[in-house]
Amino acid sequence: MATSGVKALPICVDTFQELKLGKTLKYIIYKISDDLKSIEVVKQSEDADYDNFLKELPEDDCRWAVYDFAYKTPDGGDRNKIIFFSWSPDNAKIKPKMLYASSKDGLRKSLNGIAAEIQGTDYDEVALETVLDRIRR
Amino acid sequence: MGTYGGDEVAALVLSVGHTWTQAGYAGEDTPKSIFPTSVGWVDLPAEADQGDDADNSEDTQMQDVTQDGASASDSNHIGKKDADGGDVAPQPVGAGLVPSKKKVTKRGKYYVGDGEISCWRPDMEIKSPMKDGLVEDWDALEQIWDHAFLKRLRCDPTEHPLIITESAWNTREIREKLTELAFEKYNFPAFFVAKDAVMTAFAAGRPHALVVDSGGDMTSVVPVYDGYVLRKGIMRQSLGGDVLSDQVLQQFKASDVEVTPQYLIAKKSPVVVGQKPNVVLRDRPATPSFHKMMQMRVLHDFKESVCQVAESTYNEQNISTRPQKPYELPDGYNFNFGTERFKVPEIMFNPKEFLKNPTPEQENFVGLPKLIFNSAQSCDIDFRPTLFGNVVLTGGNTLFPGFADRLHWELNSIPHSYKVKLHAPGNTVERKCGSWLGGSIMASLGTFHQLWISRKEYDESGSNIVNKKCV
Numbered sequence: 361m362a363t364s365g366v367k368a369l370p371i372c373v374d375t376f377q378e379l380k381l382g383k384t385l386k387y388i389i390y391k392i393s394d395d396l397k398s399i400e401v402v403k404q405s406e407d408a409d410y411d412n413f414l415k416e417l418p419e420d421d422c423r424w425a426v427y428d429f430a431y432k433t434p435d436g437g438d439r440n441k442i443i444f445f446s447w448s449p450d451n452a453k454i455k456p457k458m459l460y461a462s463s464k465d466g467l468r469k470s471l472n473g474i475a476a477e478i479q480g481t482d483y484d485e486v487a488l489e490t491v492l493d494r495i496r497r
Numbered sequence: 498m499g500t501y502g503g504d505e506v507a508a509l510v511l512s513v514g515h516t517w518t519q520a521g522y523a524g525e526d527t528p529k530s531i532f533p534t535s536v537g538w539v540d541l542p543a544e545a546d547q548g549d550d551a552d553n554s555e556d557t558q559m560q561d562v563t564q565d566g567a568s569a570s571d572s573n574h575i576g577k578k579d580a581d582g583g584d585v586a587p588q589p590v591g592a593g594l595v596p597s598k599k600k601v602t603k604r605g606k607y608y609v610g611d612g613e614i615s616c617w618r619p620d621m622e623i624k625s626p627m628k629d630g631l632v633e634d635w636d637a638l639e640q641i642w643d644h645a646f647l648k649r650l651r652c653d654p655t656e657h658p659l660i661i662t663e664s665a666w667n668t669r670e671i672r673e674k675l676t677e678l679a680f681e682k683y684n685f686p687a688f689f690v691a692k693d694a695v696m697t698a699f700a701a702g703r704p705h706a707l708v709v710d711s712g713g714d715m716t717s718v719v720p721v722y723d724g725y726v727l728r729k730g731i732m733r734q735s736l737g738g739d740v741l742s743d744q745v746l747q748q749f750k751a752s753d754v755e756v757t758p759q760y761l762i763a764k765k766s767p768v769v770v771g772q773k774p775n776v777v778l779r780d781r782p783a784t785p786s787f788h789k790m791m792q793m794r795v796l797h798d799f800k801e802s803v804c805q806v807a808e809s810t811y812n813e814q815n816i817s818t819r820p821q822k823p824y825e826l827p828d829g830y831n832f833n834f835g836t837e838r839f840k841v842p843e844i845m846f847n848p849k850e851f852l853k854n855p856t857p858e859q860e861n862f863v864g865l866p867k868l869i870f871n872s873a874q875s876c877d878i879d880f881r882p883t884l885f886g887n888v889v890l891t892g893g894n895t896l897f898p899g900f901a902d903r904l905h906w907e908l909n910s911i912p913h914s915y916k917v918k919l920h921a922p923g924n925t926v927e928r929k930c931g932s933w934l935g936g937s938i939m940a941s942l943g944t945f946h947q948l949w950i951s952r953k954e955y956d957e958s959g960s961n962i963v964n965k966k967c968v
Binding site for chain 1: 526698699700701702703704705723724883886887918920927934935938939942944945946947948
C-alpha cells in the first residue's frame with residue numbers, strides 16, 4: 361500500500377501500554393513531529409471529562425488519539441473499550457490531511473488492543489453519543 | 498522537496514487522464530502544466546516512406562493556424578495571409594468531414610499540447626491514448642510523456658524520481674509496461690505507481706473513503722479502505738462529460754442548429770436571438786476526429802457556462818420558473834436556455850429518462866446515486882457506514898453548480914440506515930487535480946523515499962517488481 365513511511369517513536373507504544381495496563385490514563389494525543397519524520401505523543405491525561413478531550417482536537421489541524429472509554433451495558437455492567445481516533449477536519453490544510461491519512465497505518469499497527477476506530481472530519485462525528493453508539497453495537 | 502539517495506531532489510508527478518494530463522513537481526499545490534491528453538498526427542501515404550524528407554515537405558506545404566486565425570508560434574508557419582486562403586487547394590465548404598482516401602501505413606510527425614493540436618491542419622487525426630482508464634495506444638502515450646517531461650517541465654528525467662497515478666482497475670501488464678517505459682526509455686532513477694482513487698482519498702484526509710470520480714470519458718466509484726482499493730466494489734460506466742456534450746450536440750442538431758467550431762469561422766455578424774447565424778466560413782477541410790474535438794471544446798464551454806443541476810428531483814414545472822441563461826455559439830447564433838440547461842446534467846442522475854437515442858450500451862447506464870449505492874453494497878457490511886460517511890467527489894464533471902447538493906439529497910432519499918457525508922472540495926483545482934495533488938504531497942515526504950522502486954531493484958527483479966511494491 362502507498363504509505364508515507366513516517367514511523368511511530370517507541371514512546372508512542374509505551375504510553376499506550378501504560379494506558380492499557382495501568383488503567384489511570386484516560387487519553388493520549390498523537391501528532392506528526394515538525395520535521396515530518398516521526399509520530400510523537402503530544403499529551404497524555406487522566407482527565408475523564410470527554411469535552412476536555414475534544415478540546416485537544418484542533419479545528420484546523422489533524423491528530424490521532426486513543427481514548428479509554430468506560431460505559432455501562434444495558435444490563436448495568438461496567439465495560440471499558442479503547443478507541444482510536446483519526447482526526448482530520450475539513451478545515452485542515454491539504455498537506456497535513458494527506459500526511460495523516462497516509463501515515464495512520466504506521467501508528468495504528470503498532471497499537472494492540474484497540475476495540476474500534478473512528479474517522480472524524482467534524483465534531484459531530486466524534487461527539488460522545490456517536491462514539492457510544494458505535495461502541496455499543 | 499523530497500529526498501532521494503541523500504540529495505534534495507524534487508520528484509516528478511504525472512497524472513494522465515483520458516482528457517487532461519497533469520504534470521509537475523512533488524510538493525507543489527498545483528501541477529506546473531495541464532494539457533490535453535490528445536495527440537495529433539498526419540498519416541503518411543504508404544509509399545512516402547522517406548523519413549525526414551517526407552516530414553519536411555509535409556511541413557512546408559502546411560499552414561499552422563490557431564483557432565482564432567492568428568498564426569501559430571511554430572517554426573514552420575508561413576504567415577497569416579497565406580494561412581487565410583492562399584495555398585490551400587480549394588475544396589467545397591463542409592468538406593471538413595471527407596475522410597482521407599490515401600492508404601496509410603504509418604503516422605507522420607506527432608503534434609502534442611494545446612497549441613499544437615488546436616492548429617488546423619488538413620488530414621490531421623486526433624486521438625487520446627487512454628480508453629476506459631487504461632492505456633490503449635502506447636505510441637501516443639510516449640508522445641504525451643515526452644511532451645510533459647521534455648517540452649513542458651524541461652527537465653532531465655535521469656535526475657528525478659517519477660510517480661504516476663493509475664486507475665484502480667489498471668492491469669498487471671499495463672503497470673509492467675509503464676515501469677519498463679520509465680526505466681528503459683527515460684532512465685528515471687526511481688519510480689512509483691499510485692492508485693488515483695487512493696491519492697484522492699488521502700488528499701481529502703481519509704484513509705477510508707468512497708471515491709466518486711466523474712470525468713470526460715467515464716464515471717467510476719471506488720471504495721478505499723485503509724488505503725487499499727476494494728476491487729470488488731469498483732463500479733464504473735462510460736457515462737461522463739463527453740456523453741453529455743454529445744447529447745447537447747444532438748439537441749442542437751434536432752433544432753437545426755449547427756455547432757461550428759472557431760477554426761471554420763472567417764467572419765460573423767451579430768444576429769437576433771434564435772435567428773440563423775450570419776457567418777462566412779473558411780475553407781478548411783479537416784478530419785472527423787479533429788472536427789469532433791473542436792466541437793467538443795465549444796460544447797464544453799457551453800456546459801461550463803450555462804448548465805446547472807436541479808437541487809432536488811427534476812420537476813419540469815419548477816425548473817421552468819428558473820431564470821434563463823443566454824449563450825452564443827462561435828458562429829453568432831445565440832439563444833436563451835431555460836429547462837434545457839438543467840436537462841443536460843440530469844442525465845448523470847437519471848439516464849433512463851434524460852438520455853436521448855441511447856446506444857445499446859448506454860441503455861444499461863444507471864444513475865450516479867444508484868452506482869454509488871451499488872458500490873457500497875458490494876463491500877463488507879462492516880465497511881458500509883464508514884464508506885457512506887466519507888463519499889469524496891472528484892473529476893471535472895462534478896463541477897456543475899448544484900451537483901454536490903443534489904447528490905447528497907439523492908443519496909439520502911435511497912432507503913438505508915447510514916449517515917451520508919459528502920466531501921466535495923470547493924476549490925476547483927482540488928476537484929480537478931485531486932489525485933495529482935495526492936501524489937504530489939505523497940512523493941514530497943522525506944520518508945517516502947524508502948518506498949520508491951529504485952533502478953537497482955528494477956535491474957535485479959525486472960518490471961514485475963511493480964506488482965509487489967506498488968499495491
